[in-house]
Amino acid sequence: MGDMPDRDAAVGRQELVALLRQVATGDKAALKHVYDRTQAKLFGVALRILNDRREAEDVLQDVYLSVWMKAADFDPERASPITWLATIARNRSIDRVRQIGRRDEKDIDTALEIADASPDAFEQVSAEDERQRLAACIEELDGRTGEAIRTAFFGGVTYQELADKAEVPLGTMKSVIRRGLIKLKGCLSR
Structure with a gap:
């Protein structure tokens, strides 16, 4: 799925x-x-x-x-x-x-x-093995956090829009994403 x-x-x-x-x-x-x-x-x-x-x-x-x-x-x-x-x-x-x-x-x-x-940044980030590593690390996050990060960073949705959709305060959504990004960083550095 x-x-x-x-x-x-x-x-x-x-x-x-x-x-x-x-x-x-x-x-x-x-x-x-x-x-x-x-x-x-x-x-x-x-x-x-x-x-x-x-x-x-x-x-x-x-x-x-x-x-x-x-x-x-x-x-x-x-x-x-x-x-x-x-x-x-x-x-x-x-x-x-x-x-x-x-x-x-x-x-x-x-x-x-x-x-x-810029092309240099895109080439580094979009290399297939990096994309797969990132996708695998996002899958390790809990469902709400992974979906929030995907939607914010790949779907172009603002934190406020995410908070409104999830019916949570903006600060809560920012915290969810911040914690998720910390976990992603740890996963990607392995």
């Missing part, structure tokens, strides 16, 4: 790779499919950085314009499609923060929490 999310994720990744290849050929319908599958996550990335719905919506339009223009640059050997798309959203959002002159500490701290998907 634990293999199903991995298989679903792999199928989703393959579909996005195929769609981005179609976008690179000028296929507008493929861009619509990419948008439908990714806009919620990318909007979340932009909203976390900008903390303004209207600005995040504007950035999201820029993101998909960039995807349309740069889809041929996407290399599935260097990054997963969602990582590539999230990086575009992150960079466009940070550019917008600079453009509108809002550089308060909260925005910059939030931007730092979003993963940087």
Whole structure:
């Protein structure tokens, strides 16, 4: 049963790779499919950085314009499609923060929490044996902790959203994830 999310994720990744290849050929319908599958996550990335719905919506339009223009640059050997798309959203959002002159500490701290998907980091983290070790270590965690970590770090869901879904205080959810990350670190260092 634990293999199903991995298989679903792999199928989703393959579909996005195929769609981005179609976008690179000028296929507008493929861009619509990419948008439908990714806009919620990318909007979340932009909203976390900008903390303004209207600005995040504007950035999201820029993101998909960039995807349309740069889809041929996407290399599935260097990054997963969602990582590539999230990086575009992150960079466009940070550019917008600079453009509108809002550089308060909260925005910059939030931007730092979003993963940087540079090829070197991705190659290290996404190596198959490392992915398998990480998956095995997550499986060693109790169900609630493992699911919270998967959802937060691989699904792009905020701690607040996790707390709301689990109907627990935010501090409790942060503690669950923090303890889980400590256990993961210990497991990965074995």
